[in-house]
Structure formats: structure tokens, C-alpha cells
Amino acid sequence: MTPEILLKLLSDQTRLRSLMLLMQEGELCVCELTYALDLIQPKISRHLAALRDMQVVIDKRAGQWIYYHINSKLPAWANELLQATLKGxxxxxxYKRDIKKLKSMKNRPENRICA
Amino acid sequence: MTPEILLKLLSDQTRLRSLMLLMQEGELCVCELTYALDLIQPKISRHLAALRDMQVVIDKRAGQWIYYHINSKLPAWANELLQATLKGxxxxxxYKRDIKKLKSMKNRPENRICA
DNA sequence: TACATATATATGCTTATCCGTATATATTGT
DNA sequence: ACAATATATACGGATAAGCATATATATGTA
Known part of the structure; x- marks a missing residue:
């Protein structure tokens, strides 16, 4: 992981918004992000794949759902960079809209399954 | 200034390298950056203009030279983001190469004039 | 005034990036 | 096995971003 790589990934709005929600919520599946950001699923998946390829996020399957969370093993500077971004x-x-929309989602999978 | 804007600006290598040198050195003119990054002058000027337009950097004329420095009035989160980036x-x-090249520059204008 | 240096910007081109649609794969429930 | 849901990816097209060259502007110097 280098600043160049991380910053390029953060330069896209879909990836940025996804990461900020993941920072706040810890873990979200594709359908939750799709709903919260109000975007189509392939778009979300495509950008999550880019983040996953560089190990900024980690994916984990739980039944039909695939949950993403921010890699806890990122270097300190990368965590600090993400924290500063969240602060901003x-x-x-x-950001507020996205969080609000997520909270308003009915039948969120994590509410249905015992994680 | 928003995270979106700052991160887009940081996603280009020329702008990133310029900013990192400015973080380290405080103030540099176009010809110093051109030399240190080993790029052509219009390219440096173009990217500095993008940073200036969003007030990430401030320019100041001193004779024939125009010096750039990072805007000291950036919001806290932006400073923290830049600090994390420098740390990385x-x-x-x-980065090491750029700093080294800058140090090796002969007849740097700041060495000739009394700032 | 004329020339040299430093910097900025306009222009047309190239390339990278993102997009939506279509489709493939995996899992769950009937 | 079949249908439904969730997710991933391939593809061709559109848009944005960066590039080098040429040129304009400003300053300093002879």
C-alpha cells in the first residue's frame, strides 16, 4: 500500500462514500451499500472489487451476502488518512444523506440473520 | 474545501509529489519543482494552477519567480490528511529521489535572493 | 529598447476511468 | 431440480484527465 494507490482509490466518489460508510458502520454487505448510496449493484460491486484488489477492504461471505469491512492491518498512515477523511x-x-438512508433501510440482512 | 475535492487533487502524481515537497520545504518556486520532479515546466504550472484554484496552495511573486506554499488556513482534517500522506x-x-534531486540543485533562486 | 528568464495558459490529441447493460456464479428456499 | 436473491464480472461506449507543443505575459538585465 502506497499513498499513490490509496489516494487514487479515494478519488472516486463511489469508493469514497462506500469507505466512509464502512468506517462508520464497521461492516456492510453489497445490498446495504447499494441501498444507502442509491446506486446500481454492479457499480457498487465494481468499486468494492477495486478496493479489495488493493486490500483496502476485506470481504467475507455470510450465506448469500458478502460483507465488506476496512482492512484492520492497514499501515498507520493509511488509517490516519482515512480518519482525517472521515472527519472532513x-x-x-x-455523507449525512448516505448514513440516513442506510438507517432507514428495512430488512437489512444483519437484522435478519444472527451474525 | 471538501474531502472529495482534496482527494481528487491528490490523486495525480505530479500534484502529490509537488505537495509533498511543499510540505517538507515550506516554499518552492516553479523552477525548483520542475527540477526536483524532473518534469517540464508547463506540466508543473498546470498542476500547481489546479491546486491554487482550490486554494490548497497559495502563490506569491518574488521578482521573476513565483513561490508556492501550502495554504495555512486549510481545515484541520485537511492538514491531518496531508500529514498522513507525508508520513506514508x-x-x-x-519521494526520497525528489528530495535528493532538489537538494542537489545548483543556483536555487532562494540561495541568490534575500527572501 | 531588446533580449533572456520565469511562469501561465490555450489547443488538439491521447489515454485512463467510469458507466450501464448483459450475463455468469453462488446460495437459499420450495 | 427450479426459482429467487445476492453478488461478480465482461464488454463496448462515453467522458474526463492528463499530455506535449506552442505561445503569451511578466520581470529583470544589458
């Missing part, structure tokens, strides 16, 4: 995002409309 | 860059070959 807290004021942003887009 | 310290290990990188490219």
Missing part, C-alpha cells in the same frame, strides 16, 4: 466528511451533505 | 510518503523511493 462528517459535515458533508452527501 | 517518507518511505517511498519517489
Amino acid at each position: 466528511s462528517l459535515d458533508e451533505k452527501q | 510518503s517518507l518511505d517511498e523511493k519517489q
Whole structure:
């Protein structure tokens, strides 16, 4: 992991929004992100794949769902960078909207299964 | 300034390398950056203009030279983000090479004029 | 004034990146 | 086995981003 790689990944809005939600929520499946960000599923999957390829996020299957979370083994500088980004995002409309939309989701898989 | 804007600016190598040198050195003119990064002048100027347009850097004329420095009034999260980026860059070959090249520059304008 | 140096910007081109659609794979439930 | 749900990926097209060259502007110097 290098600053170049991480920053390129963070330069796309879909990846940025996904990561900020993952920072806040810890773990989310594709359908939750698709709902929260109000985007089509292949778009979410494609960008999560890019993050996964560089090991910024880790995926984990649970039944039909695949959950993503931020790699806990990122170097310190990368965690600090993500923290700073989250701090800057807290004021942003887009971020607030995404969180709100996620909270409003009915039948979230984690509410149905015992994780 | 939003995370989206700053991260997009940081996603280009020329801008990233320029900013890291500015973080380290405080203030540099276009010709110093051109020399240190080993790139052509219009390329440096173009990317500095992008950073200036979003007020990530401030320019200041001193005779024929125009010096750039990082805006000291950036929000805290942006400074933290840049600090984390620098921290991650310290290990990188490219960064070390750029710093070394800068130090090797003869007749640096700041060495000739009384700033 | 004329020339040299430093910097900025406009232009047309190339390339990278992102997109939506279609489709493939995996899992669960009937 | 079949249908439904969740996710991943391949593909061709669109858009954005970066590039080098050429040129314009500003400053300093002879």
C-alpha cells in the first residue's frame, strides 16, 4: 500500500462514500451499500472489487451476502488518512444523506440473520 | 474545501509529489519543482494552477519567480490528511529521489535572493 | 529598447476511468 | 431440480484527465 494507490482509490466518489460508510458502520454487505448510496449493484460491486484488489477492504461471505469491512492491518498512515477523511466528511451533505438512508433501510440482512 | 475535492487533487502524481515537497520545504518556486520532479515546466504550472484554484496552495511573486506554499488556513482534517500522506510518503523511493534531486540543485533562486 | 528568464495558459490529441447493460456464479428456499 | 436473491464480472461506449507543443505575459538585465 502506497499513498499513490490509496489516494487514487479515494478519488472516486463511489469508493469514497462506500469507505466512509464502512468506517462508520464497521461492516456492510453489497445490498446495504447499494441501498444507502442509491446506486446500481454492479457499480457498487465494481468499486468494492477495486478496493479489495488493493486490500483496502476485506470481504467475507455470510450465506448469500458478502460483507465488506476496512482492512484492520492497514499501515498507520493509511488509517490516519482515512480518519482525517472521515472527519472532513462528517459535515458533508452527501455523507449525512448516505448514513440516513442506510438507517432507514428495512430488512437489512444483519437484522435478519444472527451474525 | 471538501474531502472529495482534496482527494481528487491528490490523486495525480505530479500534484502529490509537488505537495509533498511543499510540505517538507515550506516554499518552492516553479523552477525548483520542475527540477526536483524532473518534469517540464508547463506540466508543473498546470498542476500547481489546479491546486491554487482550490486554494490548497497559495502563490506569491518574488521578482521573476513565483513561490508556492501550502495554504495555512486549510481545515484541520485537511492538514491531518496531508500529514498522513507525508508520513506514508517518507518511505517511498519517489519521494526520497525528489528530495535528493532538489537538494542537489545548483543556483536555487532562494540561495541568490534575500527572501 | 531588446533580449533572456520565469511562469501561465490555450489547443488538439491521447489515454485512463467510469458507466450501464448483459450475463455468469453462488446460495437459499420450495 | 427450479426459482429467487445476492453478488461478480465482461464488454463496448462515453467522458474526463492528463499530455506535449506552442505561445503569451511578466520581470529583470544589458
